[in-house]
Amino acid sequence: MAQRLLDAGCVLATAPKQADCIIVNTCSFIQAATEESIEAIFEMCELPHVEQGRAKVIVAGCMPSRYGDELEESLKEIDTFVPCSKEDDIVAIVESLFPGRLGAIASSKLSVSPSVYVKISDGCDRFCSFCTIPFIRGRYHSYSLESIDAEVQNAVDAHAREIVLIAQDTGRWGEDFAQAQDLSQLVGFLAEKYPSTWFRIMYVQPEGVSDALLDVIAQHENVASYLDIPFQHANKDILKAMNRKGSGSEYLSLIKHIRNRVPGVTLRTTLIAGFPGESEDDFDELCSFVEDAELDYVGVFAYSREEGTRAAKLPDQLDEEEKQYRARRLRDIADAISAGRISQRIGKEMDVLVEGREEDGQLFGRALCQAPDVDGVVYLSSGEVGSIVHVTIADTLMYEMEAE
Ligand code: SF4
Structure with missing residues (x-):
């Protein structure tokens, strides 16, 4: 707009x-x-x-x-x-x-930050029972490779160094074209056409994690070895009530497979605590899953009962206090695991995209293992905004890292 x-x-x-x-x-x-x-x-x-x-x-x-x-x-x-x-x-x-007031000034380019989100499709057909998005955004439709490429080109021309590919369901990209394409083709094409630009793929549903995609990630240095896979829960019956496929054990196998195929991969997920009908045992299963999966980053949400969704009509809704309590407990478990995993990066060398300065003047950036807005930042002592610097991680504090 x-x-x-x-x-x-x-x-x-x-x-x-x-x-x-x-x-x-x-x-x-x-x-x-x-x-x-x-x-x-x-x-x-x-x-x-x-x-x-x-x-x-x-x-x-x-x-x-x-x-x-x-x-x-x-x-x-x-x-x-x-x-x-x-x-x-x-x-x-x-x-x-504003009749008659537009068009008086020559068009100018939107200034972009070093990291730019590019949407590759819109809508969703999965109809998870808790989710309003299919009703708001409509049916799934992929944007063409040409239009995505044009948007990436614009961002690169405006000096963006990282492109974050987003959609409600990125893993399905291209399957609705007359001649089906897939996400691995799109990512491979972009990574090769723009070798100095980082690419990151967000929101790949478990079913969308193909070997072709994992190979494209593993083979390109400019594609972040990073996947954000929304699992939402680990108990089979709760997942079924969510209208989602899979189970905790299947997800653990998938995580193992990803780690084998993409060594050093960073993994993020999103989970919902307090879904209708979630018993103490179901919740314990979710907590055990988080402990076993040892993911790098976990976003935890208390279930939100949304008007017009099927889950809102399910029996055994939990009260607000219990949902918040479970979300807090799950977050504490996930935080402890994340802090441990992030501290293992001390002494490691990595590239960091310099993003800007905080209000107090502190310079910061992000490494390939950190997605924008959600995974913390790397504090730096020097570097030019928009450049990529090679650093050694000197220290970590929860989600933040400090570099030399
Ligand atoms: S939670 Fe995600 S996959 Fe499920 S219906 Fe909503 S947008 Fe689609």
């Missing part, structure tokens, strides 16, 4: 209080995200120039897709709503709010 608006002659404001038009791009896949989105919307609506009618507010993204008319009824102060399906029309929508 930002690039389309820049192409149409808009200028990106440095702060909302300077903008004529504020677009709040919302998330609403769980209640907590919806609440955060609403907070952001109110914060914008309370800005003096918005209250005085000198600026307009647009609410875009998943919240209008999920709540539609209901949202329009309850947020009268918003000028217009742009559901996901209408995001491509953002220029026409802004133009209708």
Whole structure:
């Protein structure tokens, strides 16, 4: 949306209080995200120039897709709503709010950070029973190799050094084309065309971890030996109730297989604690799985009962306190394992992408074993932002690393 608006002659404001038009791009896949989105919307609506009618507010993204008319009824102060399906029309929508004001300025390029997310598909057909995403984002559809390549080229031209490939379900990329392709082909193509750029693949469902993909990761130095595989649970019956395949033992075999095929691989997962019907034994099984799997990073969420999903109607819903308690317990176990694994990196040499400075001036970056936003950073003593430096890890503190 930002690039389309820049192409149409808009200028990106440095702060909302300077903008004529504020677009709040919302998330609403769980209640907590919806609440955060609403907070952001109110914060914008309370800005003096918005209250005085000198600026307009647009609410875009998943919240209008999920709540539609209901949202329009309850947020009268918003000028217009742009559901996901209408995001491509953002220029026409802004133009209708500001007739005759677009196009006066020559288009400029969106400035990019050293690490850029590139979406390779949208939607999901898996219909996990707890998840609202298939209802919000629609059926699975892959973006063409050509359009992904063009986006990567743009980012590389703007000096991005890392491309993070994302989607709700990256492992299925290409299977919906008339002539099916697969993720390993896409990653191999990009890694070879852009040898100085790092590539990282996020959110590969267990079924999407193919040997071809593992081989592409193992064979290319510029593809992070890193996989984020959402397992969600380990108990077979809970997984079945989640409308997901597999079991803890199958997942442990898969992890072993990945580690054999991609030596030194870093693994992340996401787990849900307190799903409806999760007994003490089921939860213990999940805790044992985390202990046995010894993953590098684990994201733990307390189950969120989402209106309109099948899981919301299941019997034996756990109370909020118990869900939070289980999530905390699981997080503690996972944290202890992660801290141990990360501390094993002390003394190791690795490449780090220099990303920027914190408020106090401390320089930081990320190694290939750390995904942006979720896995902590590496603190550095020197380096230019956007460059890749070779360092030795001197110390670690939980998720953070310090380098020389
Ligand atoms: S695979 Fe992910 S996005 Fe798709 S339904 Fe399951 S949890 Fe939701």
